[in-house]
Amino acid sequence: MGTTQLETVPEPKYWHLKTVLSEALDSDFAVGEILPNERELASRFGVARATLRQALEQLELEGRLQRRRGVGTTVAPPRVGVDVGASQHGWPGAAGDAWQPVDCASAVPPVAVVRMLDFDAEDEVHVVRRLRVTNGQPVAAELLYVPDASVPDLAAIEAPSGAARARSVLRELQRLVMDGQDRAVELGSARADDAKELDRLPGAPVLVVTTRYFAEGRTAAVSVATYRADTCRLTFGDSGDVEISHHGQERRAS
Amino acid sequence: MGTTQLETVPEPKYWHLKTVLSEALDSDFAVGEILPNERELASRFGVARATLRQALEQLELEGRLQRRRGVGTTVAPPRVGVDVGASQHGWPGAAGDAWQPVDCASAVPPVAVVRMLDFDAEDEVHVVRRLRVTNGQPVAAELLYVPDASVPDLAAIEAPSGAARARSVLRELQRLVMDGQDRAVELGSARADDAKELDRLPGAPVLVVTTRYFAEGRTAAVSVATYRADTCRLTFGDSGDVEISHHGQERRAS
DNA sequence: TAGTGGTCTAGACCACCAG
């Protein structure tokens, strides 16, 4: 028995590769630095490009790498903490929230949203599109579904669509007294339109935050926000301004 | 110009495949039903197996499919809502929480955890392993890091490891007065040990919930819980007992 | 032991970006 290691559990190559690359990132690379291209890396490690890519995909999923077609693979900065908790107690669009209204239209919401609203028919609702930007980078895209019943005094005269309309809907929403809200987080993949807003390819992993707003005994609005899973860490409570990362120093904003 | 469709944006095959399969799942399959195997599906759609797999991977990521080696691909049930919010206000291990202690050991925590604890040195802490089970299925695995300073009266005489030791640490923790807690959610991939507990392959996508518990002006404990991203929807607030899915009926538990 | 999904290869072509 000259073997020093049991070979009973042969580790997949891409898994081992991921470990090696991860350690190399810690020691030999700085944030923003460009890695050798995939063909070069693959031949350097003696594996097929597809295998190398499998390792890179995992590292990108974990927020360690950022890959852009036509450019290259770079070392990603630590994930940014995005507050989706206590400080958001209030209607969407309240003063100082992190979202920027982009557009508004009327449409029949998807089935899942219809179920959350107290809706029987396939009526149209106001659909407000908003974008959340942090440090100049888009981190989330939201669709906010508002039944007409929640904004009865919305003047039909105003712009029927566009950012101005979006602001009108949000303004009218503020007049309701909120009973409470509800949040859920799950993993999803970016739809084509969200992907475009988030500067990612369709299918990119996203954290989907679904919020129900209650008022007057009903569900007054439903928000479906998709956050870039590669760059974001969703925070609840008062940890929003603390940066936690495997590779940086902890910093508390002043 | 006999073309009825603009070809300016050639959709990737796997993306189109995903759409087709998704619609087929809605109309032609029941939860738990077994799909044809990958080679069969690939030839049926006239694509390479790798391309077909790319589509299946996305659908699995979205919780629509479940794949098990040696068995096959089945239609997944709707994601289960797992409460990680208000009802969890209290120390881990408090009466009636959803976790089941499995083991306990002493070890030096990873760097990221050391930073969250108010630790300078590389001292050992108690590491409690717990498992969260819902409907008989494991949904999350947790590592709870407790510095010795948080449980000063822990008798060294008791079992030095195992589930009994875990319960002792949790019991001692209850004696502290909690100042508050902190939560963050991010995407990760399952480590080998977590994957085993969750009955998944290493690298499977997980939602990592990091919780800091504060007491006596310090960080008294840190919990790192990894939830199966394919089967779980994390809920905050009072929506924990409501099932929301694309394909089922909304139900409110009595 | 037969059949499943998981891993891996060595190519090819395409879409995109910067110089």
Next chain:
DNA sequence: TGGTGGTCTAGACCACTAG
């Protein structure tokens, strides 16, 4: 226009599960 990552192919072998 050259170089990058993204998509796709047609194979091969392996690890695991169930009968």
